[in-house]
Amino acid sequence: MKKNMKKDILVMGFAMFAIFFGSGNLIFPPIIGLVSGEQVGWAIVGLALTGILFPMMALASVGNVGYNLQDMMKHINSWWHYLYMGLGLLVVIFGTIPRCGGVAFESGMQGIFGELPFMARIIFLAIFFAISYYFAMNRSTVIDKVGNYLTPALLITLLAIVVLAIVNPIDTLHSSSISTAKESFLNGFFTGYNTGDVGTGIICAGMFITAFREKGYCNKQEYNKMMLGIILVGFTLLFVVYAGLAYLGAQGVNYYSLDVNATFLLTDLVKNLAGYEGSFILAVAVILACLTTAIGMIATAGQWVEAWFKGKISYRQASLMITIAIFMISCLGVSNVLKISGPIFMILFPMSVVLTFLGLGKKWVPNDGAWKGAVWVAFIMSLFDALNLAVMTGLVNIDISGLMNIINQIPLAKQGFAWLIPTILGYVIGAVIYKFKKKESIAYEVWDN
Structure with a gap:
């Protein structure tokens, strides 16, 4: 070609x-x-x-x-x-x-x-x-x-x-x-x-x-x-x-x-x-x-x-x-359907940021436990932000003020980064557990030479 x-x-x-x-x-x-x-x-x-x-x-x-x-x-x-x-x-x-x-x-x-x-x-x-x-x-x-x-x-x-x-x-x-x-x-x-x-x-x-x-x-x-x-x-x-x-x-x-x-x-x-x-x-x-x-x-x-x-x-x-x-x-x-997409986007976005840095820094990621710990924690933390947005837009009618008060105590939460510190901890803990259990990581896909 x-x-x-x-x-x-x-x-x-x-x-x-x-x-x-x-x-x-x-x-x-x-x-x-x-x-x-x-x-x-x-x-x-x-x-x-x-x-x-x-x-x-x-x-x-x-x-x-x-x-x-x-x-x-x-x-x-x-x-x-x-x-x-x-x-x-x-x-x-x-x-x-x-x-x-x-x-x-x-x-x-x-x-x-x-x-x-x-x-x-x-x-x-x-x-x-x-x-x-x-x-x-x-x-x-x-x-x-x-x-x-x-x-x-x-x-x-x-x-x-x-x-x-x-x-x-x-x-x-x-x-x-x-x-x-x-x-x-x-x-x-x-x-x-x-x-x-x-x-x-x-x-x-x-x-x-x-x-x-x-x-x-x-x-x-x-x-x-x-x-x-x-x-x-x-x-x-x-x-x-x-x-x-x-x-x-x-x-x-x-x-x-x-x-x-x-x-x-x-x-x-x-x-x-x-x-x-x-x-x-x-x-x-x-x-x-x-x-x-x-x-x-x-x-x-x-x-x-x-x-x-x-x-x-x-x-x-x-x-x-x-x-x-x-x-x-x-x-x-689109006004009503945007109420649906907004919370879903809130779930995807932190995970996307974490995946970006894991993918770029794969040489420095010790094992798949680090991937699992970081992405799972980012995903779980983003669920709280998604639920909060769903409540704010009227998609869900429940009182989560007490839960959000707890979330807002996390460093950087008020700047929109409540997921960041927990995700770093998830990365470290996941990597340590994987290493301790001596689990093998999946090999990265190799491009043609």
């Missing part, structure tokens, strides 16, 4: 950028910039670490252990990947992809044409998901299609906004009344962390690794070069766009209150920057950002369902069924 590594790295790096850059990624950088003011540079650094680097580390961690999620999860239990994929599918079907369709219509289509009737929503969603399925239905070409066609269009719209913010700024940068350099960095750091894109990295890893292998990059050395290359491309593109949008937000310190709605902030900033033409460009960017994320998630979910049923349901059949189900859910509205 004839290979052109430089071209493949560029195309797949473009695809990585597009799949990671969903609709929410457009909205939060400007609000970070607004809060930071002239300290926006520190906020961008914090955001780059957790909002860009961590998710890409998550993607790389799967390939560092083996070929897919199953190779990673077998160090916990033989069935753990089914649990992770099942939870992931629920988040994708009841959260990520319906939200993509909803935001594409509400902030994209209506951003161009104004308020539209319900039937227009149905027609738009039918077209949106038909296009999503078209790009996702062929597993071997989905990355190339996104990287070659959709990403350039998305980048042009985003870079147009970024360039205008630089050459024709709304205002000079001013200091924010509440943000120091340290606070700006931490705000960017925690905002990037809370996007949950680390989970996206774990979820989408198999799609990229499959694309590597289908292009003929089958040994570890080639994998490392490819992964490093697409991470550099994806990181650079995301950094430029995030930094530009945050810089645009920082120009609004004297014009907007800090409690302004994040979506309104972005749309109004772009309108002030470039008038109706700017609003049109932003609406197109929103639609494309939602579309590329939906394609990536449909492709990943299709692979999972095919693997789950051991090929009895083909990838194309699985992708089509998922697309139809998501279209129907989106037509009913």
Whole structure:
């Protein structure tokens, strides 16, 4: 097979950028910039670490252990990947992809044409998901299609906004009344962390690794070069766009209150920057950002369902069924189904972070007991956060205030990291027990030489 590594790295790096850059990624950088003011540079650094680097580390961690999620999860239990994929599918079907369709219509289509009737929503969603399925239905070409066609269009719209913010700024940068350099960095750091894109990295890893292998990059050395290359491309593109949008937000310190709605902030900033033409460009960017994320998630979910049923349901059949189900859910509205996906996401996210560091640091993980202890404890601790969110959103009606008061006594709990210290203890205890019982660990999957 004839290979052109430089071209493949560029195309797949473009695809990585597009799949990671969903609709929410457009909205939060400007609000970070607004809060930071002239300290926006520190906020961008914090955001780059957790909002860009961590998710890409998550993607790389799967390939560092083996070929897919199953190779990673077998160090916990033989069935753990089914649990992770099942939870992931629920988040994708009841959260990520319906939200993509909803935001594409509400902030994209209506951003161009104004308020539209319900039937227009149905027609738009039918077209949106038909296009999503078209790009996702062929597993071997989905990355190339996104990287070659959709990403350039998305980048042009985003870079147009970024360039205008630089050459024709709304205002000079001013200091924010509440943000120091340290606070700006931490705000960017925690905002990037809370996007949950680390989970996206774990979820989408198999799609990229499959694309590597289908292009003929089958040994570890080639994998490392490819992964490093697409991470550099994806990181650079995301950094430029995030930094530009945050810089645009920082120009609004004297014009907007800090409690302004994040979506309104972005749309109004772009309108002030470039008038109706700017609003049109932003609406197109929103639609494309939602579309590329939906394609990536449909492709990943299709692979999972095919693997789950051991090929009895083909990838194309699985992708089509998922697309139809998501279209129907989106037509009913996403507000209620998001109440379901939120708690499930809270279960997946800490586990995804732990898996990322275990996968990347496999050389320093003493045995499978460390995997089991760390991931099991992260999973159990995340159940409390999921239950708390379910209560807060009205999905469950029980009083857990006493339980949460106990959980909040754990160090870093109030910062959203109640799982961290227990997980480290679980890692150590699991490793010691495994070593004491002299249990053998499962060998890591070896790539071809």
